[in-house]
Amino acid sequence: MGARDLSVLLGVILIVAMLIIPLPPAMLDFLIMINISLALIIILVAMNTREPLEFSIFPTLLLLVTLFRLGLNVSTTRSILGEGEAGNIIDTFGNFVVGGNALVGFVVFLILIVIQFMVITKGAERVSEVGARFTLDAMPGKQMSIDADLNAGMISDVEAKERREKIEREADFFGSMDGASKFVKGDAIAGIIIVIINLIFGIIIGMLQMGMSLGDSVTMFTLLTVGDGLVSQIPALLISTATGIIVTRAASSGSLGQDITKQLFAYPKMLYIAGGTIFLLGLFTPISFIFTVPIAGLLVVGGYMLSKQENNTLLEEVSGEEEEQSDDMKSPESVVNLLQIDPIEFEFGYGLIPLADANQGGDLLDRVVMIRRQMALELGMIVPVIRIRDNIQLQPNEYTIKIKGNEIAKGELLLDHYMAMSPGVEDESIVGIDTIEPAFGLPALWIGEDMKEQAELSGYTVVDPPSVVSTHLTEVIKRHAHELLGRQETKQLVDHLKETYPALVEEVTPNTLSTGEIQKVLTNLLKENISIRNLPIIFETLADYGQMTKDMDLVTEYVRQSLSRQISKQMTTPGEPLYVITLSGSVEKKVAESVQQTEHGNFISMDPNLSQRILESAATETDRLSQMGQVPVILCSPAVRMYVRQVFERYLPHVPILSYNELEPNVEVQSVGVVNVE
Incomplete structure (x- = not known):
């Protein structure tokens, strides 16, 4: 046990001894000065703490100093009533305050007691009680906030643990302060009682035992x-x-003195107003100028000095930021910052700034938020934050969309025009600037406000520039969603699923499949525009087939079959049959014969001439179906679906390729074409 521990234990024992053993006046003087010194240290520490937990021992310390003070009161009372004296300090304080008039001194003392008991002690007790109640009520919300930040990957497990411990310590602290404030109240009451006892019984003892006059x-x-x-x-x-300072102290970056001076004098102009008001009081009231003018002058000068200091501080901050930026550019670490690549970037020329500027009526930021919500509902993935910035290297009305630093798409807008897309029958009376709709590559016109109503009456689809951008951005994200889903994003989806399906997730990962293997399956689905929102069904299939094979392309086929109801609903229109293009038996046979099996998985190795003929036949059939106004879909057997996809994905990337097992039995299928090479 260290010297500090022994000193505290010895101090507590001495406090108890004070209640029993009479002490000489010299010892009382020494202990009284110790008591005053302790009180000064405690209030100074309380004023310099930034948050209550920095002085977490205060409730226990409050009990000990209260006990020490009461023990000292008992000793001084014993000395006063028994010997008629209590040391030099008490005598000095009494003479100084009383000042020759006992009644005035006693009244001053009573006022001091009232101030402590009725104002400070009672207020501190009430604040402690309310603080404890609100801290306990806020605990569940704080815990949920920590869990949300942890699940989102914003904090680590260690940080989450530290935050939870801090919340628990805050609850314990304010609960303890609620009880400890009762010590202060009891101490004030005991002080009043002791004073009454000393006064009444002292007078009686002085007259009866000491033979003194009244x-x-x-x-x-x-x-x-x-x-x-x-x-x-x-x-x-x-x-x-x-006690009042501790329980009313909010978390801050500075001490109480710093916060008071910084916040009280944060508005120098208010000092001018206060100084002017004091000066007017001296001018229009009988109050002497001797008092008002110096104070008013002091306030005005203080306001001027603070204003000057504030301007200098702003200049220093600006120059400091410039120097810091300059130093950052020269430092080796600045090169590392340049390596950061945003997942999605939307850059635009200076002519399109009104799109993103809310002050000019631009709602692009709000539309981007809605796009991310829409992608979460449609695709089941969290789209990363889209970085929006202007680029002076672009043409004024031009914009580009980048994914991981690479330009994926671009377009051009005319902010004072509308884009009109023809219904298929051109109306020569609709005059505008020829353009191409950027999302789907359809021919369109930029028309003015005067042509808008006429174009709508002619059956044209008319949209404003923000809608053109939103549609283009949405389609780009859909087509490249598989590139945006990395291992970190997959881990977030898995952690979110684990909150409601812990047993399912534990069966799949990490023992059966790694995060990278799960990501492979999910990206395969997104690549073919299959939503991964129904993660429970996907993970059920992964749990069933993940142990059977490590070929994630094959596992993806099993997952697709499990999602047959979702795929059928996505591909069909209620009340209409599903028009499909099928593969002939000979084509499917040739595809199956071209499959090469390796220890790392299966892949297709087809003769280039045969592959070219299959692609040409498929392209002919899909074009014919598109001209009929139908969405082309290729249907084949489950055994060869993923290999057919490998053949077609480069040349027909947007044509869905389904297997018979991916359609529900109640789906009406109508074949309108056959891919054949014979």
Whole structure:
């Protein structure tokens, strides 16, 4: 046990001994000064803490100093009533306050007691009670916030643990302060009772035992009582004030003195107003200029000095930022910052700034938020934050969309025009600037406001520039969603699923499949525009087939079959049959014969001439179906679907390729073409 531990234990034992053993006046003087010193240290520490937890021992310390002060009161009372004296300090305090008039001194002392008991102590007790209640009520919300940040990957497990511990410590602290504030209240009441006892019984003892007259007895014991009360109540007042400071202190980056001076004098102009008001009081009231003019001048000068200091601070901050940026550019670490690549970037020329500027009516930021929500509902993935910035290297009305630093798409807008897309029958009366709709590559016109109503009546689809951008951005994200789903994003989806399906997730990962293997399956689905929102069904299939094979392309086929109801609903229109293009038996046979099996998985190795003929036949059939106004879909057997996809994905990337097992039995299928090479 260290010296500090022994000193604390010895101090507690001595406090108990004070209640029993009489102490000489010199020892009382020494302990009284210790009491005052402790009170000063406590209030100074309370004023310099940034948040209550920095002084977490305060509730226990409050109990010990209260016990020490009460023990000292018992000792001084014993000395006053038994010997008629209590040391030099009490005598000095009594003479100083009483000042020759016992009644005035006693009234001043009573006022001091009232201030402590009715104002500071009662207020601190109420704030402690409310603080404890609100801290306990806020605990569930704080815990949920920590869990949300942890699940989102914003904090680590260690940080989450530290935050939870801090919340628990805050609840314990404010709960303890609620109880400890009762010590302060009890101490004030005990002080009043002790003063009354000292005064009444002191007068009686002085007259009966010491043979003093009533006047002498009243004078002497009033002096000693007031002195004793002061040397005990002044430290008690300091401790009560420290209690109020602790429980009313909000978390801050500075001490109480720094916060008061910084926030009280944060608005220098207010000092001008205050100074002017004081000056007017001296001018229009009988208050002497001797008092008002110096104070008004001091306020005005203080306001001027603070304004000047504020301007200098702003200049220093600006120059400091410029120097910091310059130093950052020169430092080796600045090169590392340049390696950061945003997942999605939307860059535009200076002519399109009104799109993103809310002050000019632009709602692009709100539309981007809605796009991310839409992608979460449609694709089941969290689209990364889209970085929006202007680029002076682009043409004024031009914009580009980048994914992981590479330009994927671009377009051009005319902000004071509308884009009109023909229904198929051109109306020569609709005049505009020829263009191409960027999302789907359809021919369109930029028309003015005067042509808008006429174009709508002619059956044209008319949209404003923000809608053109939103549609283009949405389609780009859909087509490249598989590129945006990395291992980190997959881990977030898995963690979110684990909250509601812990047993399912634990069966799949990490023992059966790694995060990278799960990502492979999910990206295969997104690549073919299959939503991964129904993660429970996907993981059920992964749990069933993940142990059978490590070929994730094959596992993807099993997952697709499990999602047959979702795929059928996505590909069909209610009340209409599904028009498909099928593969002839000979084509499917040739595809199956071209499959090469390796230890790393299966892949197709087909003769280039045969592959070219299959692609030409498929392209002919899909074009014919598109001209009929139908969405082309290729249907084949489950055994060869993924290999057919390998053949077609480069040349017909947007044509869905389905197997018979991916359609529900109630789906009406109508074949309108056959891919054949014979």
